[in-house]
Amino acid sequence: MAERVALVVGAGGPLGQSVVEKLVAAGYRVAGADRRKDGLETLPSEVVRIPGDATDPEAARRIVETAVSELGTPSVLVNTIGTYGMGDALSATPEQLRLMMDVNLGPALWLAQAAVPHMQAAGGGSIAFVSSRWGAEAEAGVAAYSLSKAALNHLVVVLNHELRGSGIRVNAVAPQLIDTPLNRSFLPADVLAHATAPDAIADQLVHLVTDAGAPVSGAILPAYGF
Template sequence: MSDRVAVVAGAGGPLGHAVAVKLASSGFSVVGVDRNEDGLRELPDTIRRVPGDTTDPAVPKAVLEQVVAEVGPPEVLVNTIGTFVLGDALSVTPDELRRLIDINVGAALWLTQAVVPHMLQRGGGSLVHVSARPAAVPTAGMAAYSLSKAALSHLVRVLDTELRPQGIRVNAVAPQLIDTPKNRSFLPPDALAHAVTPEAVAELIVFLASDASAPVSGAILPAYGA
């Protein structure tokens, strides 16, 4: 076990799985967190698993305290948690908007609040979240999703101004579309033509989490595909 600890929230999904594996191969002791216990069981045995729904504001603090007690204070936290719903602005319901804000923004904020005290104790760290192209480029038919991801991107920039002076870097990647089984199940082939693989996005995330990107903070790195 390395004394460099990384936590991956959403490790039960395709992107989180890819990030956890790449961080482990880069020399980190990795802890995967997800409410999807079946997905967590698909991680390699070398990666620890902690079940938990980090969209619940009460959960991240307990999860991070468990990680610190069992493995050590995290140097890296990657948050891959997210969801989407299709629909134009005139059809968005209050429940849809609340759900996307809670998942796409809330989890990022609660995880950050939970991990930062431990990063400060160890002298610094790196946070990486997952935004999306519609956060920056208005996209018809994805109103609630675009709003929630735009809020996440702005949160990353706010956190950068607050945490960079304390030695904690905060960045994000912004894919347009990731080639996952869920997306393949309902999107036509032409829509997937330029989708990026989870592994390709994971490479960018691991770069942002690593010492190689030490000068970078407050960045929203595009991952739009070819």
């Protein structure tokens, strides 16, 4: 991919920030987007910072258009936005399901809709999302969350079929649990003992979207930790 431009959405969180730093180190010109301006302030100084909430389709479009205007067409799009919620299927509420779908599925679709036409015009690109083990393996107690991640997995496969002919690759990394300050605030130590560091997940995302991952498209990469 000739244009080494990347857009990372959710760049203000621990995982997104790690992806940004690794892409900068790999020689990419990077735009980072997040709804939290304080998170954007921690990014490297050379990164273009774009405030915006990609759960809103119009905001997602503005994020992409700003990145294109500031840096040129991104050859790489990484979306790290996500949320987590516990609760079984029989007690799930419309509000819980809507939140999980709006945050875990919506931005991936809206950002793809906005970015893909630019990538197609440029001759190709690579997209990566963050899924979850529970999107592929059923587990009690995380019904709405796992449904939203299963839908995200299906979106990866659908986009792979629709875009393969245009030179655009679409993949996802599926952690079981990421070791973040938020997760540490409510999960017990025995659970966190098996969590994966954000840097380790970021390494897999960067591998998939850069030339090293060129043979791979339509994959949900397990990154479950030990």
